[in-house]
Amino acid sequence: MKIVAVIPARYGSSRFEGKPLADIAGSPMIAWVYKRVARSSKIAEVYVATDDQRIADACQAHGLNYIMTSPDHRSSTARVHEVAEQVQADLYICINGDEPLIDHRDIEAIIPETAPGTGLYAANLTCKMGSPAEVIDSTNIKVVFDETGRAIFFSRSPIPYPKSALHFDYFKHVGVLAYNKAALDYFVGRSRGPIETVEDINELRFIEGGAPLQMVVVEPSKSLSVDTPKDLREIIDIVREGGLTP
Template sequence: MRTAGIIPARYGSTRLPGKPLLEIQGRPMVWWVCERARRARRLDQVWVATDDRRIEEVCRDLQIPVVMTGREHRTAAERLQEASEQVRADFYVQINGDEPLIDPANIDAAVPDEVPLDVEFGTNIIARVKDPAQLCHSSNIKVVFDGSFRALYMSRTPVPYPFCDVSFSYYKHVGIIGYNRKMLDFYKSSAPGRLELIEGIDTLRFLDYGKELRLIPVERADSLSVDTEADLRWVRERMSEKRL
């Protein structure tokens, strides 16, 4: 089985325009994400998928494999699907392009030992919620799963509701998602489902249509998505201290 890590890198961020090219320790952010992804042992190749020639040029200068995709994509999964038409693999792992501290072990966790190729199949990294304040924050997607860690539901609100029992842990979605080709092609050809439209969570499309999404818990998921100038300063300081 051949695996590929795909890093969607969009230039037009509302809060931080040109985010993939912002400098950290003398290198653009996208370079750091690529370097972390390349440490993942279960990826055979790592590519950047971008909509902007400026990002493409920087990637080529830094010898980072890169593919151009359209600007019309609403979600990272749509960009990933287009990239999969240029990068041949059996399984694709979506890696956020704004997490320069992403853990390579968590990327590896998204690649199961066996991947069915004849039916739609995906994986999603999850982590236990340790800070109660995260439960009420709508940006933290809470997940519900069965005994085999197959996804049952995802929500921006705390689920399940502790009506009869409080002796359980909440889990949240972590932005590392794996897809086989059939799952990506299904995403391209399908319309948003009812629950996806209600919650505003595009991953719910797979559950709306009864596709298998296997959730994989990891112990540590403390990477930070760089969305603001304050996030960028924090990451720069931390990487400077660690001399990464």
């Protein structure tokens, strides 16, 4: 099974412009993510998918494979689809470019035992949330799934609502997803539905269309997502104190 990892990277951001190029111990954040993903022996190729020449230049300077993609994409999934049009693989893993301390073993958890074949295959990592503050934070995308692990719904609101009981394990979406080409074709072939539009959650395109999306439960990661300059400073402190390298 040939597995290709894709790290979508945009320069523009309302909260942190130029985030992929933020310096961490002498290397841009995108290089940290790339090199940690590349530690996996199960992944054949890694690509940064970007529409910005500054990010492309940084990739070239640090020896990272990259593909220039259209600036018109509204989602990371559509950007991965463009890569899949150029690079053949049995499975494409989409990894957020804002987790510089990501563990490649967490990424490997989403890889199925056998190649998914030609039928639609899509999967998403999920983990338990550890505090009420996480549950009510709208930046954490909550998910509920059935006994087989198939996603039922995603929301920025707490789901399910705790009407009759307060003791419940709430799960959140983790920014590592896997698709075969059929799933990527399905995604770009459909328009945003009304629920996806309201919630602004890409994965709802599968739910609204009745397509299966398999959730894979992992332990809560020690990796931190960089959404703001404050988050970056925290990462830099962790790297400095731990003597970490990409």
